[in-house]
Amino acid sequence: MPKINQPRKGSLAFSPRKRAKSPVPRYQSWPSYQGDPVLQGFAGYKVGMTHVIMVDDHKNSPTEGKDIMVPVTVVEIPPMKVAAIRAYSRDTYGRHPLTEVWAGELDKALGKRITLPKEYDFSGAMEALKDAIAKGVAEEIFAVMHTLPGQVSGVPKKVPEIMEIRVAGGTVQQRFEFIAGLLGKEVHLKNIIQPGAYADITAVTTGKGTQGPVKRWGIKLRKRKHARGGKKRHVGNLGPWNPHHVRWQVPQMGQMGFQQRTEFNKRILKIGENGDEICPAGGFLHYGVLRNPYVLIKGSIPGPVKRLVRIRPAMRQGEHVVRQPAIEFVSTESKQG
Numbered sequence: 001m002p003k004i005n006q007p008r009k010g011s012l013a014f015s016p017r018k019r020a021k022s023p024v025p026r027y028q029s030w031p032s033y034q035g036d037p038v039l040q041g042f043a044g045y046k047v048g049m050t051h052v053i054m055v056d057d058h059k060n061s062p063t064e065g066k067d068i069m070v071p072v073t074v075v076e077i078p079p080m081k082v083a084a085i086r087a088y089s090r091d092t093y094g095r096h097p098l099t100e101v102w103a104g105e106l107d108k109a110l111g112k113r114i115t116l117p118k119e120y121d122f123s124g125a126m127e128a129l130k131d132a133i134a135k136g137v138a139e140e141i142f143a144v145m146h147t148l149p150g151q152v153s154g155v156p157k158k159v160p161e162i163m164e165i166r167v168a169g170g171t172v173q174q175r176f177e178f179i180a181g182l183l184g185k186e187v188h189l190k191n192i193i194q195p196g197a198y199a200d201i202t203a204v205t206t207g208k209g210t211q212g213p214v215k216r217w218g219i220k221l222r223k224r225k226h227a228r229g230g231k232k233r234h235v236g237n238l239g240p241w242n243p244h245h246v247r248w249q250v251p252q253m254g255q256m257g258f259q260q261r262t263e264f265n266k267r268i269l270k271i272g273e274n275g276d277e278i279c280p281a282g283g284f285l286h287y288g289v290l291r292n293p294y295v296l297i298k299g300s301i302p303g304p305v306k307r308l309v310r311i312r313p314a315m316r317q318g319e320h321v322v323r324q325p326a327i328e329f330v331s332t333e334s335k336q337g
Contacts, residue, residue, distance in 0.1 A: 009251055010217035019258045024161045024308055025202040031315040033168040036176035041165040041187045041312045043147055044077035044295065045155050046203065046303055048284040052269065052296065053329040067328065068160055072269055073301045074278065075309050078292040079150040079186035081107065084144035085179050086164065087129055089137050101125040103184035109150060112159045133172055141167045143177040144189070154288040155306050189295060189311070190271050196324045198265045198314035203303035205260030217251035264316050267298040269325045278330045285335040
């Protein structure tokens with residue numbers, strides 16, 4: 001009988017598979033960029049899915065130049081506000097926060113997330129940041145931005161989410177001047193990324209609680225008499241006698257879902273201003289009516305409806321060519337069934 005050889009069940013790439021610390025995703029890296037200063041990220045709320053009819057503009061595709069049906073995810077993108085500017089220094093041990101400047105007037109809703117200062121020396125903080133840039137100590141400039149969920153009727157929350165978004169391009173001084181002009185103001189996605197471009201979409205996946213090794217890792221069901229005694233969905237064995245402990249690579253039950261995941265190179269098909277033009281009768285299932293600008297992203301993205309979604313310009317775009325999508329029709333049929 002030939003030797004049975006097959007790959008292990010399930011990927012170890014995301015171990016340990018434990019719950020995310022926060023429903024707000026975090027980025028550890030940002031795409032390289034050469035050009036005028038620009039913000040490198042945005043956030044919105046997942047609405048649901050629909051489909052569009054568009055012209056296939058992929059070169060050498062069998063349907064090039066023809067109308068095709070493409071599934072898309074709708075993300076509601078109300079404006080975000082720049083609450084603060086944060087500077088980082090860098091040494092051989094990595095990046096370290098240096099100083100920051102908060103806007104003179106902050107949203108009252110932000111007080112539900114953080115403690116707002118009653119008396120704040122804005123001019124003193126700004127001078128300290130300018131001195132750090134002049135001395136060459138500050139190497140990275142980030143914008144501390146927050147969402148405005150109060151404008152979104154489909155998401156039952158009023159407390160904003162806060163996140164850091166990198167300012168890229170130009171010199172450190174140019175980046176500072178760029179973001180200083182936006183401090184305390186609203187920012188829109190259309191000023192950050194254009195239709196046809198590629199983006200990385202990050203969200204925390206749908207939580208499924210505790211699951212067994214069959215569903216969690218994809219191991220086989222045990223057969224015949226090996227399935228007796230209620231062991232049908234158990235792993236075959238827990239490993240060798242020595243070393244005398246169970247190795248972490250062995251498939252076992254545990255948390256499934258509610259983990260941060262990033263999907264790379266998702267194409268932005270459309271950024272619209274009026275949500276009514278794509279909203280089905282009665283609104284989107286489990287979400288409601290779109291009342292803010294929206295973005296159509298090709299394909300599916302992680303997370304359930306109403307989950308916060310972060311958008312970042314593509315880091316691994318490679319040979320993807322940016323073309324303006326030719327969308328001819330967006331389905332507004334009811335998603336009820």
